[in-house]
Amino acid sequence: MSRTRVVVTGMGTTSPVGGDVASTWDALVAGRSGVRYLTDEWAEQMPVRIAGRIAVEPTEVLERVKARRLDRSSQFALVAAMEAWADSGLDQAQAAGELDGDRVGVAMASGIGGVTTLLDNYDALKEKGPRRVSPLAVPMLMPNAPAAQISLYVGARAAVNTPVSACASGNEGIALAIDQIRLGRADVVVAGGTEAAIHPLPMAAFANMMALSKTASGEAGGDPTTVSRPWDTGRDGFVLGEGAGVLVLESLEHAQARGARIYAEVLGAGITADSHDIAQPDPQGRGGARAILRCLAESEIGAGDIKHINAHATSTPQGDIAEGLMIHATLGAHASDVVVTSTKSMTGHLLGGAGALEAIATVLALHHRVVPPTINLDDLDPQVELDIATKARQLPDGDIAALNNSFGFGGANVAVAFGSFR
Numbered sequence: 001m002s003r004t005r006v007v008v009t010g011m012g013t014t015s016p017v018g019g020d021v022a023s024t025w026d027a028l029v030a031g032r033s034g035v036r037y038l039t040d041e042w043a044e045q046m047p048v049r050i051a052g053r054i055a056v057e058p059t060e061v062l063e064r065v066k067a068r069r070l071d072r073s074s075q076f077a078l079v080a081a082m083e084a085w086a087d088s089g090l091d092q093a094q095a096a097g098e099l100d101g102d103r104v105g106v107a108m109a110s111g112i113g114g115v116t117t118l119l120d121n122y123d124a125l126k127e128k129g130p131r132r133v134s135p136l137a138v139p140m141l142m143p144n145a146p147a148a149q150i151s152l153y154v155g156a157r158a159a160v161n162t163p164v165s166a167c168a169s170g171n172e173g174i175a176l177a178i179d180q181i182r183l184g185r186a187d188v189v190v191a192g193g194t195e196a197a198i199h200p201l202p203m204a205a206f207a208n209m210m211a212l213s214k215t216a217s218g219e220a221g222g223d224p225t226t227v228s229r230p231w232d233t234g235r236d237g238f239v240l241g242e243g244a245g246v247l248v249l250e251s252l253e254h255a256q257a258r259g260a261r262i263y264a265e266v267l268g269a270g271i272t273a274d275s276h277d278i279a280q281p282d283p284q285g286r287g288g289a290r291a292i293l294r295c296l297a298e299s300e301i302g303a304g305d306i307k308h309i310n311a312h313a314t315s316t317p318q319g320d321i322a323e324g325l326m327i328h329a330t331l332g333a334h335a336s337d338v339v340v341t342s343t344k345s346m347t348g349h350l351l352g353g354a355g356a357l358e359a360i361a362t363v364l365a366l367h368h369r370v371v372p373p374t375i376n377l378d379d380l381d382p383q384v385e386l387d388i389a390t391k392a393r394q395l396p397d398g399d400i401a402a403l404n405n406s407f408g409f410g411g412a413n414v415a416v417a418f419g420s421f422r
Helices: 019-030 041-045 064-068 071-090 090-095 114-129 137-141 147-153 165-184 200-208 251-259 286-297 316-339 350-366
Strands: 006-014 104-110 188-195 243-251 265-271 308-312 339-341 401-408 411-419
Touching: 006 071, 006 165, 006 188, 006 251, 006 350, 019 188, 019 350, 064 286, 064 401, 071 090, 071 104, 071 147, 071 188, 071 243, 071 339, 090 286, 104 147, 104 165, 104 350, 114 137, 114 200, 147 188, 165 188, 165 265, 165 401, 165 411, 200 411, 243 339, 243 350, 265 286, 265 350, 286 316, 286 401, 286 411, 308 316, 308 350, 316 401, 350 401
Parallel strands: 104 188, 308 339, 308 401
Antiparallel strands: 006 243, 006 265, 188 243, 265 411, 401 411
């Protein structure tokens, strides 16, 4: 594969802490949580009644008719893509007829897809009969619907892909975009992930498998913003979130030819599998460690170049420990020089959208030289020997790199490296 340099020229998001990149970044740096009690009627009977709901409903951004024809996961993806596309300036090139759609691709991931559309239409089928099933149900619920909707919006005619690797999906979308550009199949790829799984069935399923925090039962008077607590001794499961993150990736040559603003460079990625358990990570973190090592090798950087990690750290007892082990196994003596954070402490876990939202946080940490804090870390687990930011921290000047880690059910592991651009 070529060593074509790939850069980030646009970003967009809709998240539990903000309706766009600026508001999301401000909230993350300030340590503000988006986790709150669910007010839906169905939530009253659920074993878990808190989640990271979106901060700004997509219907406030999208046209009403358009929104009704999209599953919630596609709504999130399109809102984030619209922002990223405009942020990159490619919307103007497109309008002027200066963009070759044959050289534009999409790699938009989702861990679950259009679950709301699927389940709502099944309810309609059972309660009212087959004629009440929406004729748009299939193009709304299919996992590649978000990618397809983005391709229609940006006029992408190169590959339009949908990685589905559970909670590693968003990061895998970015890894796939790097490959598409370096293989010469596209000059521009709109990449990221989306998820909209705050629905009775997924929440009950996650709760019953003991993946969600038991503290999140929603007892009256409790503070939901304190429940997601990566690496804390009191952690007992993740908090479900929703939203999307989108990055516009370009070859450096293409970006410079049009005078684009460049946020950071995408150095490389590593993808591996645990082959250990369908839901639990390898307790020694061996699969994730191999992903990090492959990422470093593909990026042609050393362990000492990494100064920041946006960790997967979901607030589960086993997963947080395993990630700490893999960081030490791969970075060795340099692990103590790395400022680590978990923005899931504020956003909850966006599943297939997590890696993409956290990639944006990683890029902005490099761009602004500021690491957002991990909130709710009151008592660090003694098994975790990492320099975790519990308040906003400064990064050093000069050429530095950062890692974004994502791990998912099925044993999926993805690490992506970003570098400060020069």
